[in-house]
Amino acid sequence: MSLTNKEVQHVARLARLAILPPEIAEATGTLGRVLDYINLLNELDTEHVLPTTHVVPLLTTWREDRVEPSLPPQVAVQNGPEVLSQMFVVPKILDGGAG
Amino acid sequence: MSAAYEVVIGLEVHVELKTATKLFCGCANAFGQEPNTETCPVCLGMPGVLPVLNGEAVSLAARAALALHCEIHSYSKFDRKQYFYPDLPKAYQISQYDQPLAENGYVEIGFGEGKRKIGIERIHLEEDAGKLNHIGNRLGDATGSLVDLNRAGVPLIEIVSRPQMHSPEEARQYLTELKTILSYLDISDLRMEEGSMRCDANISLKPSDYTGSLFDLPRVEIKNVNSFRNVQRGIEYEIGRQKERLAQGLAIVRETRGFDDASGTTYSQRSKEEANDYRYFPEPDLPPLVLSEEWLAKQQHMMPELPDSLRAGLLQRGVAERDVQVLVQDPDLYRYWQQAVAEFSDVRQVTNWILSDYSRLMNAHSLSFAAPTVTAKALASLLRLIESGTLSGKMAKEVLEAMFESGETPQAVVKRLGLIQITDQDAIRDIVSSVVMANPAVVKDFLGGKDKALAFLVGQVMKQTKGQAKPDLVNDLLREVIATYA
């Protein structure tokens, strides 16, 4: 399996990464090699291994629905490059929303 | 050209769960607080923090799943849904992708013969995003936005219907019934205007000769409509728009559209191909959600009686079908009815008074049965005054209005307004005799077979008694007195 330049551009755009045209071919090569390496796993016989999404055999842990103190709002927003009325200021949104 | 199309509608409903805390941190889940006062490193998306699942949220979600006849999976997991938006501090939302909490349920709409099941594909748990306040009037011409993360991390369930509705009206019925069911579970505020219940609608038109998969039809999603009425309007508009495009030989673009309340139209927001690549992968910071048989049995045990069963019970008690629908739709109204019937057992009388006169007063003042101004007990004692003949129906309406305004007991109002129905036969007979004497021509008409003439005489007697005579008694006495004159 090999990665194409187009796929790299697509993933870069989704991840909001600014990749310059000359860098695309390089990324396609290096990222492709990483994926090829992962593909080595396909050579293993996993027929008798249960599919799993987690490496730690930890099952459901949950907490009680009890309120804990939140941060003071001025602390919560202190990393914001711009803050107005105790809220983070973000630039004009062109897109119509997501999620 | 007017090709035949079948309208296909699927709805995605987001419901905020009424827990004390957020889904993955101990911040309070509270609406309407000062901005960014309910946040912590977890829901702010700081590096190095770990989410811990709120057990109560799972419990409320499971109750919704049970009420909607879903199969709850003993094993489900959380995934990261990735996209960039300023209301999403982690740049991913913790949701459930390929192994949701529950699947394969249904909601029944319509009644009697017309009853129909609308399938529910899945219910999953996820966290809400924060809230954006746009600087300027609307998103389009905003100069920037302000981010409040109080809502970020609030527990949500997403209820995804199957594409099995075929008209805006069916969509409205589905939403209404879904809301009714959820309202009895008491798991959410379900306030669309506050965003604790939100609805997205997927609409496509299926050509009558189409045999492919519904999934392949170009589908338009209308996002975040803020009322049931507007969901219906949005779908209506969208069906018209799509039909028109098809009639002109134009293709339907798969996209997300917003709904504009003022004009009743939808407008394009973004094309779906572009934005739909969420690159889900399993959330490594949360273990899978494994639910035991005992835990599930416990949830089942906590289930209240649901609308379907309540409706059957009401029909059995002789409540008319139309009234049953109205009573069950609002749990507070239903509870009020139950209390009133416990105090005064004439079901028909109680239902009539609650649904006509009392509801009219409540609606006129935009009041809810959660806090009734006239208690069920007071209403019952008013009905007892009618039963005993102390008040006529007409007088009782007047008393009810006074009770509504002053909060007095019916007895106190009756006393204050001097509204005792005259049941003293001799007193009424004197008035009846004088009315008969004063109207010989009308009496003659009556004797000649004009029944209407009697109504006139009854009216005269009521006028002289200021409406306080018992109408059937007046009727009887008039006939009696006229008979002696004839």
Ligand SMILES: [Zn+2]
């Ligand atoms: Zn928090």
